[in-house]
Amino acid sequence: MFGVSAANSPVMMMLFRDVFGSCVVLLLLLSSTGSLPPPRTSFCLNSAARRLVHFSLPDVHNTTTLLLSDDESTLYVGARNAILSLDVGQSEAMRLKKKVQWSPSEVEIQDCQYKGKNPTVDCPNFVQVLQQLNSTHLYACGSYAYNPHDAYIDAESFSMVHRDGAKGRCPFNPFERNTAVTIDGELFTATTVDFRGGKPQISRYFSKDSRPDVSLDSSLNLLQEPKFVGSSLDPADKKLYFFFSEVGKEFNFVDELRIARVAQVCKDDIGGQRTLQRKWTSFAKAPLLCQSPKQLPFNILQDMFTLQPPEGSSTSETLFYGVFTSQWSTGPESAVCVFKLQDIKTVFTGSYRTFDMNNHQWSPLTETHSYLGKCGLDNSSDFELTEVKKSFLTSSSVKPVDDGPIVVSSEQQYKRVAVMRTQAADGKQYTVLFLLTESGFLHKVGLFNRGPRVIEEIQVFTQPQPVQSIVLSASKGVVYVGTSEGVTAVPVASCSIYPSCTQCVLARDPLCGWSRTRKLCTGLDGGHENMVQSLEDGNVEEECRGETKAGGDTEIPVSLNKVVRLQCEKPSTLATLTWTSDRFTSLPEDLFIRSADGSLSFLATSSTLGTYRCEAEEGGYKETVKSYNVRQIAPPRSRTPKPKNDEQSVHESKDEPFEEIPTLQTVTTVMQPSGDKEDFDTTDKEDTFTTTLKHETDFSKENPRIETDDSLTSRTDTRSSPDLSNDTPKEKSYYGELVGVSILLAICILIMMLGLLQIGRQRKPGLKLDRLFSPDDDSKTNKSMEICSLSSPEDGAPELKV
Numbered sequence: 001m002f003g004v005s006a007a008n009s010p011v012m013m014m015l016f017r018d019v020f021g022s023c024v025v026l027l028l029l030l031s032s033t034g035s036l037p038p039p040r041t042s043f044c045l046n047s048a049a050r051r052l053v054h055f056s057l058p059d060v061h062n063t064t065t066l067l068l069s070d071d072e073s074t075l076y077v078g079a080r081n082a083i084l085s086l087d088v089g090q091s092e093a094m095r096l097k098k099k100v101q102w103s104p105s106e107v108e109i110q111d112c113q114y115k116g117k118n119p120t121v122d123c124p125n126f127v128q129v130l131q132q133l134n135s136t137h138l139y140a141c142g143s144y145a146y147n148p149h150d151a152y153i154d155a156e157s158f159s160m161v162h163r164d165g166a167k168g169r170c171p172f173n174p175f176e177r178n179t180a181v182t183i184d185g186e187l188f189t190a191t192t193v194d195f196r197g198g199k200p201q202i203s204r205y206f207s208k209d210s211r212p213d214v215s216l217d218s219s220l221n222l223l224q225e226p227k228f229v230g231s232s233l234d235p236a237d238k239k240l241y242f243f244f245s246e247v248g249k250e251f252n253f254v255d256e257l258r259i260a261r262v263a264q265v266c267k268d269d270i271g272g273q274r275t276l277q278r279k280w281t282s283f284a285k286a287p288l289l290c291q292s293p294k295q296l297p298f299n300i301l302q303d304m305f306t307l308q309p310p311e312g313s314s315t316s317e318t319l320f321y322g323v324f325t326s327q328w329s330t331g332p333e334s335a336v337c338v339f340k341l342q343d344i345k346t347v348f349t350g351s352y353r354t355f356d357m358n359n360h361q362w363s364p365l366t367e368t369h370s371y372l373g374k375c376g377l378d379n380s381s382d383f384e385l386t387e388v389k390k391s392f393l394t395s396s397s398v399k400p401v402d403d404g405p406i407v408v409s410s411e412q413q414y415k416r417v418a419v420m421r422t423q424a425a426d427g428k429q430y431t432v433l434f435l436l437t438e439s440g441f442l443h444k445v446g447l448f449n450r451g452p453r454v455i456e457e458i459q460v461f462t463q464p465q466p467v468q469s470i471v472l473s474a475s476k477g478v479v480y481v482g483t484s485e486g487v488t489a490v491p492v493a494s495c496s497i498y499p500s501c502t503q504c505v506l507a508r509d510p511l512c513g514w515s516r517t518r519k520l521c522t523g524l525d526g527g528h529e530n531m532v533q534s535l536e537d538g539n540v541e542e543e544c545r546g547e548t549k550a551g552g553d554t555e556i557p558v559s560l561n562k563v564v565r566l567q568c569e570k571p572s573t574l575a576t577l578t579w580t581s582d583r584f585t586s587l588p589e590d591l592f593i594r595s596a597d598g599s600l601s602f603l604a605t606s607s608t609l610g611t612y613r614c615e616a617e618e619g620g621y622k623e624t625v626k627s628y629n630v631r632q633i634a635p636p637r638s639r640t641p642k643p644k645n646d647e648q649s650v651h652e653s654k655d656e657p658f659e660e661i662p663t664l665q666t667v668t669t670v671m672q673p674s675g676d677k678e679d680f681d682t683t684d685k686e687d688t689f690t691t692t693l694k695h696e697t698d699f700s701k702e703n704p705r706i707e708t709d710d711s712l713t714s715r716t717d718t719r720s721s722p723d724l725s726n727d728t729p730k731e732k733s734y735y736g737e738l739v740g741v742s743i744l745l746a747i748c749i750l751i752m753m754l755g756l757l758q759i760g761r762q763r764k765p766g767l768k769l770d771r772l773f774s775p776d777d778d779s780k781t782n783k784s785m786e787i788c789s790l791s792s793p794e795d796g797a798p799e800l801k802v
């Protein structure tokens with residue numbers, strides 16, 4: 001990637017790709033003015049720098065359910081018509097241990113088809129529940145041709161014990177969300193229980209000690225079209241919490257208003273004696289509020305992750321991280337809110353509303369009933385239980401920690417979340433979120449005092465997945481993502497991608513630090529001694545003192561009259577690049593073309609030979625990324641005569657106009673004024689544009705003999721070979737390329753202008769929605785993938801998509 005290419009036609013194609021690619025990137029950067037800053041670095045699927053481990057088998061698809069064994073050495077995978085166990089003992093590999101086929105028969109598929117379902121899309125058996133039942137067995141439930149079936153699986157031999165129908169334990173519809181949790185061999189589920197998916201139910205199955213299975217009372221609609229996303233146990237209170245969103249009937253003045261909720265039931269509830277027999281006496285629900293000040297709430301819950309409290313803390317310190325979207329969004333937009341178990345408990349012990357069956361209205365309960373929301377009402381009076389039956393909605397909402405979202409993205413539709421806590425080098429605890437976008441990117445977000453940052457973005461699949469699954473093994477440091485093709489293991493950090501102390505510290509990744517002893521960026525598991533980090537401010541100046549290596553110049557031998565293109569890659573999307581050289585003072589600025597991708601192009605003449613340095617600035621810190629010494633190669637004395645004679649003449653003539661240029665002064669200046677860094681992208685663009693045009697006209701005037709040489713020797717990708725093409729004796733003219741680049745830059749500017757115009761148009765005062773692309777064209781999704789596919793897959797060098 002850091003290679004230099006001289007002028008020949010592949011360069012042109014390369015420039016096209018680079019210029020165009022960068023254009024798109026710039027547009028995206030400009031458009032992202034939401035609260036969450038853009039990812040600092042970004043890796044496409046199968047990037048060499050950020051290695052992922054994939055597991056796939058030709059006949060394994062739709063890995064919709066993932067379950068990590070308690071010792072985190074086995075990953076159980078629920079797929080289409082199969083359940084697998086993978087050995088994930090070594091984090092570098094995933095090895096198939098066992099697989100069991102679990103498909104409906106031909107007749108059952110036909111049945112499904114007769115009921116109006118698509119035999120290949122809807123009628124296979126999609127595994128929707130996979131739980132560790134006890135020390136020896138797993139429990140599984142699958143949609144099974146729209147006729148849910150369940151089974152016990154011996155975790156070792158992987159032999160399966162089929163059971164009869166399993167209505168009520170997982171949905172008929174494979175695309176429907178549900179949740180389940182097993183505790184001491186008992187199964188708690190939240191799902192719909194009918195073919196059409198209209199009857200929601202929360203139940204306990206396999207109840208122990210001969211107590212009855214319990215479900216929701218059906219005399220009232222306790223739930224309204226709920227979409228369940230998660231469940232969690234509070235072992236201290238023996239209560240279970242279910243998370244979902246549903247239609248909020250308490251606001252009957254708004255049609256179809258959805259509300260995020262948490263519902264509770266007591267694990268040992270056995271139902272009442274006469275009233276509420278075999279029905280929960282402990283069911284209650286409360287609204288979950290996720291709202292920025294003066295904004296419409298994020299009211300649709302997409303996923304919920306339970307972060308256990310640190311060792312030794314009370315379970316009341318358990319945190320729930322919810323991904324929310326909004327019913328009123330016109331484009332991709334989402335937020336993360338955190339709820340504390342203590343706050344949920346407080347709301348459930350507070351006051352309740354009661355449902356009036358005559359006028360179908362909710363009203364606040366005037367007197368407090370201490371038994372509402374409590375466990376152990378089994379022997380309560382009928383009077384009390386009748387009150388319980390109709391007073392199951394709390395008066396207050398559960399408010400998030402910090403009273404609002406901790407992350408808001410006006411760019412991304414986050415769908416899944418996993419969270420880990422980590423101890424940084426300074427001994428402080430930091431929280432890292434892994435957010436999976438709808439379009440297949442995993443965003444690693446660090447939470448800091450000054451707000452969240454997207455440390456990196458990793459593409460994990462290319463085809464949008466209708467059903468997504470993600471599991472985090474904090475002890476192994478791996479995020480497992482289920483896709484339609486298999487399972488992908490994403491290491492939570494890959495510190496070696498940061499080559500210098502500067503980059504390591506600027507990354508501000510709580511999981512990475514610069515080791516002063518080993519002189520490399522590495523994970524913190526080897527101890528926190530002598531590790532450099534500056535998570536809150538990225539203070540490179542202080543932290544990396546004495547750690548910066550003085551990199552030598554890269555020698556660029558060139559023949560005169562070739563276009564030299566010096567590449568410089570941004571170390572991160574947040575960096576701005578500046579080229580410096582003493583040539584810039586002595587020569588007209590328009591001899592140098594700075595491309596949007598950061599590269600510098602110019603014609604090699606006796607006066608442009610010299611040193612060029614590319615500097616990156618990020619967070620107020622400047623670092624030399626690349627330093628080149630462009631020098632002339634010894635002029636070849638005897639050369640094999642080439643078939644094209646005119647090339648020779650072009651070559652000779654090209655020297656002439658530059659020979660009058662006065663000798664160079666050795667004054668170092670920065671071409672880009674060091675203030676106003678923010679405006680780098682736009683202003684630079686315009687500069688380049690004008691200078692390029694001038695350059696072009698100069699050439700056409702002074703060099704009428706220059707012709708475009710389109711005799712190609714090969715069209716192979718020059719980017720993949722870092723060697724210098726100008727070492728080859730074959731000479732090429734540059735005019736065509738320059739015109740091409742100019743046109744491209746012109747196009748680029750045009751796109752930019754249009755983009756800016758668009759932004760201007762969309763920027764409405766007081767509205768957070770600040771998107772570049774029109775909301776209903778889904779172009780954001782496509783665009784981000786386009787960038788990733790723009791980078792050529794054969795690139796051997798670490799591919800850092802910026």
Ligand SMILES: *[C@@H]1O[C@H](CO)[C@@H](O)[C@H](O)[C@H]1NC(C)=O
Nearest residue numbers: 061062126174175466467484
């Ligand atoms: C299964 O995967 C295919 C793509 O391979 C996708 O089209 C389909 O919607 C998936 N089905 C479910 C239930 O996830």
Ligand SMILES: *[C@@H]1O[C@H](CO)[C@@H](O)[C@H](O)[C@H]1NC(C)=O
Nearest residue numbers: 133134135136137138152185
């Ligand atoms: C686990 O549950 C299965 C299914 O109910 C049962 O056959 C097995 O004996 C149980 N194992 C233990 C150790 O309780």
Ligand SMILES: *[C@@H]1O[C@H](CO)[C@@H](O)[C@H](O)[C@H]1NC(C)=O
Nearest residue numbers: 270273375376377378379380
């Ligand atoms: C309810 O009453 C039964 C006997 O009538 C008793 O065995 C049981 O312990 C009581 N339950 C509670 C929670 O008090």
